[in-house]
Amino acid sequence: MSTNPQFLTMALNPQASTLTHRLEVLHDKLLETVPSVDRIACALYDADEDMLKTFINSTRAGRAMVGYEYKLSDSHALSAMAASGEFRVLDNIEQALLSNTGHTNWLREQGYRSSFTVPIYDGGSLTGFVFFDSMRADAFTTQVQRDLVLYTNLISMAIASELSAVRLVLDATRIARELxxxxxxxxxxxxxxxxxxxxxxxxxxxxxxxxxxxxxxxxxxxxxxxxxxxxxxxxxxxxxxxxxxxxxxxxxxxxxxxxxxxxxxxxxxxxxxxxxxxxxxxxxxxxxxxxxxxxxxxxxxxxxxxxxxxxxxxxxxxxxxxxxxxxxxxxxxxxxxxxxxxxxxxxxxxxxxxxxxxxxxxxxxxxxxxxxxxxxxxxxxxxx
Structure with a gap:
């Protein structure tokens, strides 16, 4: 997979558009080489509430999942991934996910058959997860996984850049009050x-x-x-x-x-x-x-x-x-x-x-x- 500087600039430039639009641009580029990725989504982690919450998504097949929250500690698999930093590949969602959580039921309803999940971090702290889903079983081969890790890094960098800018504003206003x-x-x-x-x-x-x-x-x-x-x-x-x-x-x-x-x-x-x-x-x-x-x-x-x-x-x-x-x-x-x-x-x-x-x-x-x-x-x- 190749990426050009103009694409990277547009994907990461915080002044270009919203994060949602930048994710859609990344998805367009990804589909040129990995057409089986039907959905990319990011969930943010709120450490104070131990809550994962849907954030941005680019959904080309199926209905987008929005407004969903789930305690990280209620998911043994995601908690383990957050602690280890390891990825998760599900080649057959129907057989691999037997729980009845809102997210699992939604995956089945949309017809997704395989998935690839990557935890993302900022300064060593968990930011959330990036989810890649496909209507095809066994879509996430070793080569595809390597490609998606690069895209995950781009998504993580874009989110970290935006959240850092927000924190800068919050810190600056706090200092202004103190001064x-x-x-x-x-x-x-x-x-x-x-x-x-x-x-x-x-x-x-x-x-x-x-x-x-x-x-x-x-x-x-x-x-x-x-x-x-x-x-x-x-x-x-x-x-x-x-x-x-x-x-x-x-x-x-x-x-x-x-x-x-x-x-x-x-x-x-x-x-x-x-x-x-x-x-x-x-x-x-x-x-x-x-x-x-x-x-x-x-x-x-x-x-x-x-x-x-x-x-x-x-x-x-x-x-x-x-x-x-x-x-x-x-x-x-x-x-x-x-x-x-x-x-x-x-x-x-x-x-x-x-x-x-x-x-x-x-x-x-x-x-x-x-x-x-x-x-x-x-x-x-x-x-x-």
């Missing part, structure tokens, strides 16, 4: 809850909105930066225990534009941009206080003008603001929070599907809340 000496700006628990609430809601609404797992993961990664602009708000406004007066509210609302400015300085713009597909990040920062009826700020967007990622984060943020401890308000019960979200959705402010996701997955959200509690009674700053 401004804004104490008790946002607890780590609040940011973790926000990210995981947003991911639950995104996971629920993505299929009906035509969004893929890469979108869900981006919302999860970027939602914690929604209020980054508050590092530029004076403490006497940000931490005021009582109601803001009109002048203070004007100051508070500037945190949105401040946040966009911070993000642009960190990741750059145009050709100097250092983060792949930053649209979702900018939309979250710029639009998370917009309401669908036009009553939000700073641009009074209406309806479809408010991007889905911002709608998701807005609902997650309100749910956390109501149910988490704040120095200036009492804690709402989950039932009270749901009633308030319903009221806002019925009033045309919030996305009904996002609110419905909170209802449908309340037990999951409460588990997140209980797992990531604030250490003190002084949690995140006021939500305005």
């Amino acid at each position: 401004t000496e804004v104490r008790d700006f946002e607890t780590g628990s609040h940011l973790e809850r926000m990210a995981r609430y947003s991911r639950v809601v995104a996971h629920a609404v993505a299929p009906s909105r035509g969004m893929n797992d890469e979108f869900v993961e981006s919302v999860y990664l970027f939602s914690a930066l929604h209020d980054i602009g508050k590092i530029g708000i004076p403490d006497h406004v940000l931490l005021k225990p009582g109601k803001l007066d009109p002048a203070e509210r004007v100051i508070m609302e500037t945190h949105v534009d401040i946040g966009v400015g911070i993000i642009d300085r960190i990741i750059g713009t145009g050709k100097r941009q250092r983060l792949p597909d930053s649209t979702i990040l900018r939309n979250i920062v710029h639009c998370h206080h917009e309401y669908l009826d036009g009553s939000g700020y700073p641009r009074q967007l209406k309806g479809d003008e408010v991007p889905l990622e911002a709608r998701i984060v807005t609902v997650a943020d309100i749910f956390d603001a109501l149910t988490a401890i704040r120095p200036y308000k009492h804690v709402w019960t989950p039932e009270q929070a749901l009633e308030e979200l319903d009221r806002m959705a019925e009033g045309g402010k919030l996305d009904r599907d996002c609110v419905r996701a909170v209802h449908d997955h309340l037990a999951q959200l409460l588990l997140i809340r209980d797992s990531y509690q604030d250490d003190t009674a002084i949690a995140s700053p006021r939500e305005e």
Whole structure:
């Protein structure tokens, strides 16, 4: 198998497109020499939750698997592969996989007959797995395996590059908060809850909105930066225990534009941009206080003008603001929070599907809340 520099540049260039599109480009190239590979997919590993979750895929035969999660520890085979770094070849899926997991049943339903699975790592830590599937039995010969290992390395490099860029942004914003000496700006628990609430809601609404797992993961990664602009708000406004007066509210609302400015300085713009597909990040920062009826700020967007990622984060943020401890308000019960979200959705402010996701997955959200509690009674700053 041969690869040319132009192909490698397009496959790995983070500014070229989304990871999903780059995987499709890799698949196109692979099919020239190994036409029997009908599907390439990558699942990411969340070590905190011990969870494998579908991420990106290029599926040419069969129905793509999306929105699926599975505990790594529940799979002896995958756990062993993660620990050893070894590959797995299944020449006959029907005979080799006898379990009734969602993934195994899905493989059978699609008609895949053989597979090749490779664990991928970043800095010695498990990133996830790359799966190659074929409608043919015995498709993954020794020569094919050697070719696919090269492609796996390209996929791993592309994912590592993107995640490294995300981590760079997250670290830079953390440092920015520390340099401004804004104490008790946002607890780590609040940011973790926000990210995981947003991911639950995104996971629920993505299929009906035509969004893929890469979108869900981006919302999860970027939602914690929604209020980054508050590092530029004076403490006497940000931490005021009582109601803001009109002048203070004007100051508070500037945190949105401040946040966009911070993000642009960190990741750059145009050709100097250092983060792949930053649209979702900018939309979250710029639009998370917009309401669908036009009553939000700073641009009074209406309806479809408010991007889905911002709608998701807005609902997650309100749910956390109501149910988490704040120095200036009492804690709402989950039932009270749901009633308030319903009221806002019925009033045309919030996305009904996002609110419905909170209802449908309340037990999951409460588990997140209980797992990531604030250490003190002084949690995140006021939500305005």
